[in-house]
Amino acid sequence: xxxxxxxxxxxxxxxxxxxxxxxxxxxxxxxxxxxxxxxxxxxxxxxxxxxxxxxxxxxxxxxxxxxxxxxxxxxxxxxxxxxxxxxxxxxxxxxxxxxxxxxxxxxxxxxxxxxxxxxxxxxxxxxxxxxxxxxxxxxxxxxxxxxxxxxxxxxxxxxxxxxxxxxxxxxxxxxxxxxxxxxxxxxxxxxxxxxxxxxxxxxxxx
Numbered sequence: 001x002x003x004x005x006x007x008x009x010x011x012x013x014x015x016x017x018x019x020x021x022x023x024x025x026x027x028x029x030x031x032x033x034x035x036x037x038x039x040x041x042x043x044x045x046x047x048x049x050x051x052x053x054x055x056x057x058x059x060x061x062x063x064x065x066x067x068x069x070x071x072x073x074x075x076x077x078x079x080x081x082x083x084x085x086x087x088x089x090x091x092x093x094x095x096x097x098x099x100x101x102x103x104x105x106x107x108x109x110x111x112x113x114x115x116x117x118x119x120x121x122x123x124x125x126x127x128x129x130x131x132x133x134x135x136x137x138x139x140x141x142x143x144x145x146x147x148x149x150x151x152x153x154x155x156x157x158x159x160x161x162x163x164x165x166x167x168x169x170x171x172x173x174x175x176x177x178x179x180x181x182x183x184x185x186x187x188x189x190x191x192x193x194x195x196x197x198x199x200x201x202x203x204x205x206x
Contacts, residue, residue: 024145027071032146035110036066036074038103044076044139045098046090046116056087064130066101072143074112075119077128077135079206088139091116097141100149105160107151114144133206 003009015021028036041059048054058065060077067075076099078088091097099112116139125134158164171177175192178184184192194200 023147025147026143026145028068028074028143028146032110033068035103036068036101038062039101039110040065040104042066042076042099042101044087045100046087047094047096048090049093052090054086054090060128061130064128067124067128067138069124069140074141074143075122075124075128076139076141078137078139079130079133080136080204088118088137091118091139097139099141107154107160109149109151110146111149112141112143112146114141116141131206 003012025032040062041057042065044056044058046054046056058076058078060079065077067077069075078085087097095115095117097114097116101110101112119138119140122138122140125138128135128138154160172180173193174196175189178192178196179187179189187195
């Protein structure tokens with residue numbers, strides 16, 4: 001049976017308790033700022049004008065991924081990549097974004113929802129430099145809500161438990177995926193293995 005109304009949804013999952021329902025805040029606290037300073041990774045969720053969605057991973061050393069401008073504004077660094085920038089194309093059409101910030105080993109996450117804009121340069125870019133390279137642009141987010149999300153998803157998935165890790169047990173290595181699904185004329189599997197070797201791939205991070 002499809003669930004098509006709020007009443008049907010609430011009949012299945014129930015309604016949030018007082019603490020869960022009231023935990024959203026409109027501004028950053030000192031604890032939020034400390035979390036952002038320690039976070040090296042986040043997911044950015046966007047949607048285009050028609051509602052088609054994108055979720056993009058963003059990562060940098062702690063303290064360089066996100067810059068707090070004030071209690072209601074943060075900026076997310078963008079580095080060189082494949083130039084698809086699907087999420088940023090969405091922001092131009094629809095400024096509403098969602099961010100989820102991770103700290104390795106922690107099962108809780110910090111979520112920020114708000115309205116975003118893209119900037120090509122600003123004085124705060126200096127504070128976000130890595131290896132003396134400033135961001136190529138930044139996503140500035142005006143915060144609407146911020147709150148901590150519980151850790152049950154991470155606990156269920158055992159994401160931070162190294163004994164569960166076996167990244168090539170079922171899915172082939174990155175070079176094989178590229179060869180089969182992202183054809184590059186003239187590139188052999190050996191060429192792709194060399195390209196994706198960590199010490200080589202890392203040369204293009206910044």
